[in-house]
Amino acid sequence: MFIHIGDDHVIQSENVVAIIDYSLVNSSTINDEMLQELNNKNMVVTADDSVTKSIVVTPDKVYYSPLSVLTLKKRASMISTISKLEDYSDNSEEEMD
DSSP, X not given: OEEEEEXXXXXXXXXXXXXXXXXXXXXXXXXXXXXXXXXXXXXXXXXXXXXXXXXXXXXXXXXXXXXXXXXXXXXXXXXXXXXXXXXXXXHHHHHHO
């Protein structure tokens, strides 16, 4: 399944490694160093003219998102729920045959 993380960016939910609140990034030197290193490697996708509220980490890229961690969590939870419903509907069709 896919998650829309803002600014026309859509990623596969299975590729999400972490979602970090942007306000907490500057409080950690390790996070700050990681983002600088990834930025030097052109692995950071920044938000277009938006206020960054969260950072979504994937194996290939780091995305600055204008959506809050809570909003992204809700979207990921909805996808999980939808996936379970799809699995349930597949099982019920097999049982009917």
